[in-house]
Amino acid sequence: MRLGISTWVYAKYRIEDSLRRLAGMGFKVLELWADQVQLDPRVFPEDSLDDLKKLSEDLGLTFQSLHAPFSGLDVASPYDAKRDNSIQWVLRAFEYASRLGCAFVVVHPGSAESMVMVEGKEKGRGEEGILEAKERLSKALEYLGREAWRLNIKVLLENMTQRNGRRYGSRISDLVEVIDALGKEEFGICLDPGHTVISRLDVYDELRMASELLLSIHANDNDGLKDLHLLPMEREASINWLRFLKVLRSIGYKGAFMLEVYGGDNPDRIAEGARALCERLPGLEL
Template identity: 25%
Template sequence: MFDIGVQTKNVVRDDNPLEGFMMLRDAGFTCCDFSLNAYLYNKNIYAGDINPFFDKSVEELKEFFTPHKEAAKQAGICINQMHMPYPILVPDGDVGMNKYLWEQVAPKSMEICKFLECPNIVIHGVKLIQKLGSEEAEWEKTAEFIDSIAGFAAENHITICIENLYNSVNDGKSTHLVEGPCCDARKAAARIDEFNEKYGSEVLGFCFDIGHANIVKLDFYDFLRTLGPRLKVLHLHDNDGIADLHQLPFTFTKTRENTSSTNWPAFIQALKDIGFEGVLSFETAPVLTSFPEAMKPTVLRFIRDIGEYISDELEKSMFF
């Protein structure tokens, strides 16, 4: 059976991390996606409201997260992936703030990743296509950022994972979502190979976010087949094909006859065909606040059950 994971956000609390990790264990999870981005929210970054959490020294941050590390081990939960705070650069943002994100938040995030013995850290590429005029120029800025942390990643056996994103576009009448950074699988595969060859190590990989892919109508099967072994981590969640809702898989339909808005069969088949052996990790933290607090253990068990279903489907004839 595949390992199944979920975000720590809305489960693990700083004042009693053991309680949260034990809740994950009791729900049947073996892994987690450590929500480092919850310590500096994206909406606050865009608003220029930077809290002082990452002002702490590396040693202070290690001390802060020691109870989390110990609790995860006590509960038998592997921290297999984490999410760096994002964005790491705000277009037309304050120069000092962008410098702080790049030179303080990012390297300290890498130090935390190492400390928690986490092998994968997900980043968001910069959204600068409108400002710089081309996807290639946008990628060059993201590549510059990756270069700033890739040496540390290589030395400490960490894989930085780029993620398929979306952009918001306003045509004067309404705002809609379109393809953003890392939505071209062939470019992503070539860029990952280039980085890994440059550093002689698997410093770069891919995080496939199925919810983002559903919004911008990517071909899941073709995308994942193109990535192949470069796919390292997953963000599993669902939406209506319009908004980034991060809800339970299989819960949105196109018709009353229950045709799913997300092509889960194509996704599962692609994972089979590329021989994916990673963690089935759910990015469904908002679900836990849409249900009553008392139902949290029940909802977590249900998420885990969905993961078990996907695992069972993957194991059917996977190695034949």
């Protein structure tokens, strides 16, 4: 299984410099970060895409996926203007991904604002609120799916965190339900095991639930409370990574072991630690 990493580890660097550093460390498979910095279409000029593509080819890099922008956006918002604006920016990210040769675009299925069902009329209540959230998400995905088909990419829905109240989209069963209802091949799942831990769900059961729909992962760890995006096996882990890999293989997963880890003020150290996972987790290779 190939070991990949998100360029978010170098979030404080220009995307070009991130690519050069990761290629210099031996990484071959990457996920491109496109929220607020780097390849976010709100900040990265479209006319620079061809140069970036050429740089990736010169460095021998493969872009497996692009993480669509999400800060300030919500494709399942109950507010028409915000939902429409969000969808348009995600579609711009689709165009970027297609031009850069990405197979997948990872999309958040709504924000906590629109998808958490708690006591209170403004956010919906119980089963009725969940059905409304599902309907809004499904409508957005119908449109996104048509554009994904046109561009020959797949939309991967990422499981979110669920802390207080029921959040639609935090469980893999939510994502499977929506994808099955759409009945389209343009969709898959990207599982973030760190989000699963925070949501107090069983990571290994969630992997099995995703099954053949699982096309990518965001491997990271945390303390069970905060979404820290730590390196696997860096500290006392919440996840048994040997078991995690075993379950991945048992469901026939064919994607990369894609890391999404926070680089902080010393991203070189984190990236080097990521590379060292090839020696610590059997079967991983750059």
